[in-house]
Amino acid sequence: MKILGIETTCDETGIALLEFIKEKDLKFRIINHQLRSQIKVHSKYGGIVPILAAREHKKNLPILYEKLLKETNENPENFDYIAFSYGPGLPPALVSGKEFVFNLAKKLNKKIIPVNHLLAHIYSVLIPKNRLNIIQKIKNINLPAICLLISGGHTILIYTDDLKKFRKLGETKDDAVGESLDKAARILGLEYPGGPKLEKLAKKGRAIFNLPRPMIGRKDFNFSFAGLKTAFWELVEEVKKYNKFDEETKKDLAASYQKAAFETLIIKTKKAYEKYKPKSIIVTGGVIANNTLRKMLIKIFSKDKLIFPDKTLSTDNGINIAFTGYFFVDKAIEPEKLEIYPLLDI
Ligand code: KG4
Numbered sequence: 001m002k003i004l005g006i007e008t009t010c011d012e013t014g015i016a017l018l019e020f021i022k023e024k025d026l027k028f029r030i031i032n033h034q035l036r037s038q039i040k041v042h043s044k045y046g047g048i049v050p051i052l053a054a055r056e057h058k059k060n061l062p063i064l065y066e067k068l069l070k071e072t073n074e075n076p077e078n079f080d081y082i083a084f085s086y087g088p089g090l091p092p093a094l095v096s097g098k099e100f101v102f103n104l105a106k107k108l109n110k111k112i113i114p115v116n117h118l119l120a121h122i123y124s125v126l127i128p129k130n131r132l133n134i135i136q137k138i139k140n141i142n143l144p145a146i147c148l149l150i151s152g153g154h155t156i157l158i159y160t161d162d163l164k165k166f167r168k169l170g171e172t173k174d175d176a177v178g179e180s181l182d183k184a185a186r187i188l189g190l191e192y193p194g195g196p197k198l199e200k201l202a203k204k205g206r207a208i209f210n211l212p213r214p215m216i217g218r219k220d221f222n223f224s225f226a227g228l229k230t231a232f233w234e235l236v237e238e239v240k241k242y243n244k245f246d247e248e249t250k251k252d253l254a255a256s257y258q259k260a261a262f263e264t265l266i267i268k269t270k271k272a273y274e275k276y277k278p279k280s281i282i283v284t285g286g287v288i289a290n291n292t293l294r295k296m297l298i299k300i301f302s303k304d305k306l307i308f309p310d311k312t313l314s315t316d317n318g319i320n321i322a323f324t325g326y327f328f329v330d331k332a333i334e335p336e337k338l339e340i341y342p343l344l345d346i
C-alpha cells in the first residue's frame, strides 16, 4: 500500500511517499520525500507570517509533488491514499494544504486521510530511521508511556497505555517552549528560526545567569514560558545597560536560557514519570532536534526508557504524516480515539 503524505501546518512544505507491506510484521519503506523550508521568506520579519506561509505552500506543493514523481518514476495511479496534516497549525497554511490535497485527490480519485499533526509527532518515534528505500520494521515501544511533546506551537505532557488513546496530563498555559526559544533567540539578535541558532550559540557558553524555572513547585503538569521569556528580556536589558552585551556574554545568555527552559521541561517530566511509572518516555516535536536537551534527558532518565524520533524527523515533514496515516487505514486504531484536538473545520 502506498500513501502520499502532505504537511503544511506551519513553515515547512513536506511531501513524502511511503510504502507499507503487511506480512507477519508490518514493514514499510520511505520511497521519496521532499521538504522545503521557508526560512528565507520569514527571516526578515523575525518570525512566521501566516499569510506568507500559505502563499509559499501553494507555490511549492505542485513543485515538490512533480519533483517526487520525477525522482521516483511513480505513477500516481498506484497511490492508495493521500494523507495530510489537517491541524493544529496556522489556519491560512492549513487551507493551502487542504486545497492542494482535495484537488489532487479528486483528480486521481483517491481517498483522503486527515492526520492530526500532534499525533504525527508522536507516531514519528515509531520510525527507526529516515532512510530512503530501506525496508524497516516499526520500532517497538514498551507501554504504557508518557510523552513530552515539544514544538513551536505546543508543550504537552501526555499519558498513553496503548498509543491509541491519549490523556493530556498538562500543557503550557501561554507560550510553547519552541516559541519561547525562538523569542529568546530574537532578543539576542539571532535570526529566525531561533531554536537551532540558540542551540549553536549556547554550546559555546556557560549557563551562569540566574533565570526562573516556571511552575516547578506546583503539583500539576502544566507549563508556562511567557514569564521566563520576559525575565530573559529584562536580564538582557540589564546586561546592555552595563555595556556587557558582547559576543561572549551572548553565548552565556543563550546557554542560561536553554538550561532554564530545558530543566523546567525535565523537572515536570520527572514528576510525571514518578507518578505514572511508565515503561517509556517519549520526547517528540521540533525542540527534540536539540542535542543539548537530548543529552540532559539521558543524564536524568535511563537511555533505554527514552524514545526520541530520528533527529531529522523531529521537525515537521511529510514522512511523519504518511506514516501516521497508515494506522487509520489499517484499522489497527480507531481514528476517533486518537483525537487530542478536534478536527478543524476549514
Ligand atoms: O515541530 P516543529 O517543526 O513545528 C511545530 O509543530 O511547531 O517545531 C518547530 C520548533 C521551533 O520553535 C524551532 O525553533 C524548534 O522547533 N527547534 C529547535 C531546534 N530545531 C527546531 N529548538 C531547539 N533546538 C533545535 N535544534
Ligand code: ZN
Pocket: 117, 121, 151, 152, 285, 286, 315, 316
Ligand atoms: Zn510540528
